[in-house]
Amino acid sequence: MPKRLALLLAFLPAIPLYASTALGSIFPAANAILIESAEQAESSRQSPSEVEEEKRRFLKAVAAYRDKRFAEALGELRWLLSTSPESFDVNELAGLVHVALGEDDKANPYLARAVRLNPRSAPARTTLATNLMRLHRSSEAEAQFRKAVELDPSGYDANHNLGEYYIQSAKLTDGVPYLRRAQQIDPKAYNNGYDLAVALLRTDKIDEARRQIQDLLKLQNTAELHSLLGEVEEKAKNYVVSAQQYELAAHMDPSESNIFNWGAELLLHQTMDPAIEVFKTGVQRYPHSARLYIGLGIAYYGRGHFDEGAEAFCQAADLLPTDPLPYTFLGKASQDVSPAMADQVRAKLRHYMELAPRDAAAHYYYALSLWHRDRNQQGAAQLTQVESLLKSALRLNPKYVDAYLQLGLLYAGQRNYAAAIDQYTRALKIDPNIADAHYRLGQALARTGETARAQQEFAAFERLHKQQVAETDKQRDEIQLFVYTLRSAEGTGRP
Incomplete structure (x- = not known):
């Protein structure tokens, strides 16, 4: 996503009141300094030689500033400020030199004095305003820009x-x-x-x-x-x-950002094969871009190539080991991959849970990865671990609806329908518009003989199901959310 808004602060050293490289057009200085010096000479009875010395030193300071010899420029300006403390040009240049040295606080009195000496100079006010922004004095800066x-x-x-x-x-x-x-x-x-x-x-x-x-x-x-x-x-x-x-x-311009934007737009169209090719080209050119790998994983996953998608998500996780984003995609993919890939996914999710023990989603997705492994052959110990992880997720986030649903499914699978009913009910208290929760609750109620309540839940399921968009549209909404999240993430342009 383009983010190239110009930043005034970055240009501050380049905002001097002169633009030409010819010394005769500096400030108004090389010419105007003669007038100013002559006026000062008349009022202070300076000799012509003193006026000429001021001119020579001023031009020397300007040349040093333009050549980035700031210490030398400052030395000349100290002398000029002692002889012409009310010179607009000398104060303006002194401010600019301090800015160039990164001394914004020292620059400000000179820039403010320049504005006082020449209040009708719009460029001088702009220079002062920009320095005020650097000093985080925003309201004062705005006043100068407006003036x-x-x-x-x-x-x-x-x-x-x-x-x-x-x-x-x-x-x-x-x-x-x-x-x-x-x-x-x-x-x-x-x-x-x-x-x-x-x-x-x-x-x-x-x-x-x-x-x-x-x-x-x-x-x-x-x-x-x-x-x-x-x-x-x-x-x-x-x-x-x-x-x-x-x-x-x-x-x-095949930059990381441009390649990602192109591939992301293809994802939004659900044209997965072209998106795969774009993202494959992207990760070859920018192998350190996690979001390109995530885009590739989404495209593979949307095409039904679950192992390839999970592999891409794993690559993203390696690039961003402490960022939750790649693990979110890995967690969603964990139930669809082959047993061989499932081991790799599970290891990644466990590693992230250890890195982020306060992240409820880390516990949730690791629980799912364990539970989806050979469900029919799981022993009591493993199911107890899954239950413990889901409960940990709920302790960390008591409004984690998906964790309540999965815990309900776990209890229902163990024929503990009373506990399952409790979990489904908790989920629906948080979000009463979850069609699947109503359906699961209806099933559990029917198992316990509460036929009337079960029928109410099934009716709620039918009503909500009809209101929901088609599955393809739901998938598009999920992809759109992923794309917007990834676009807001900073890409890595390193090849």
């Missing part, structure tokens, strides 16, 4: 910077108008346009986001734009177009 827009309402930089401030502060709705205005001022501004499209998508302005991306594609045909357009079309439920855009992005 910059007031001073330069038709300026691209002022509008773009305020918009980016709001984006970075997770105030997308507030940021959109300023990014939109900046784009109107400079329609060829790619970074602003991209961030605007992302903000529009996140605020559900789907049609405008699509138009913005299409306008940018006319300027630059990039993989990230096609990937973002894929996300837009997916949100608009244009799944075929979405898959095409993700595929195009992956061909243009």
Whole structure:
């Protein structure tokens, strides 16, 4: 999922008030310093040689700053600050040098003084605002960004910077108008346009986001734009177009993220064979990406290749040994694999339970992996272990509905129907809309001769079953949940 919103903080050392490489256009300085120095000379009766010395030292400080010789620049600035403490340019440069040295707290007084000396400078306010953000003084930063827009309402930089401030502060709705205005001022501004499209998508302005991306594609045909357009079309439920855009992005730039997005879209379509091929290519290129292995496992599992799916989940677990996500998929797959693969799956689940003893799901899935092994030949000791693990899961999470259901099934299998009824009833108190729980409860009640209650539970089962979506749709919903979870996980781009 694209997450390339520009971060102002990353650009702070590059926000100086000069942009040209020619010394004659620095700040307004190389030329304006002559005027400023002349005015100071007249008021303080400086000699021409003193004025010339200030100019020489200032230009030397600027050159040192631009060459990243910050200590040298600071040495010149100390002298300049002693002779011209009220110079806007000297204070601004001193602030920038301290920023470059990572000394944001030392930079702020100089940047604030520069704004006081030249309050109508929108760039100076932007520089101060960005430093205030670094110091986590957000409300003060916002005030400076807003003042910059007031001073330069038709300026691209002022509008773009305020918009980016709001984006970075997770105030997308507030940021959109300023990014939109900046784009109107400079329609060829790619970074602003991209961030605007992302903000529009996140605020559900789907049609405008699509138009913005299409306008940018006319300027630059990039993989990230096609990937973002894929996300837009997916949100608009244009799944075929979405898959095409993700595929195009992956061909243009076969990054881990682009390959995953393409494969994930195929999973959502339940086109498992193409998804298998995409994810196989992905794990060959990025063998350290756990989510690509999980995607491959889901595709194999959806195709009915349970052992291959479990093997992929095991690979993901090896890459993320303390992350619950791979083990969740392994646990779900444990009941369908062959006996040989079941041993490997069981070992992984036991290892995770030992690593995460407070995770209820770890106990639950390890219990299932033990129980699904040769159920007809299990002895009392093993069933006791399964019972103990399920109870541990419930102690850790008293609202774990699935654990109540499995414990009920365990007791029913032992013909302990009273205990089974208790577990099913507990599950239904937490979630009364579980059709299977009503059915199992009805069976247990019938076994104990409570025919009337059993019929009520069977009726509830029929009613809920009819309300539920078809099994294929339920499977799609599960895959969709998996995909969205995986998209939110950080991929590993290391080959």
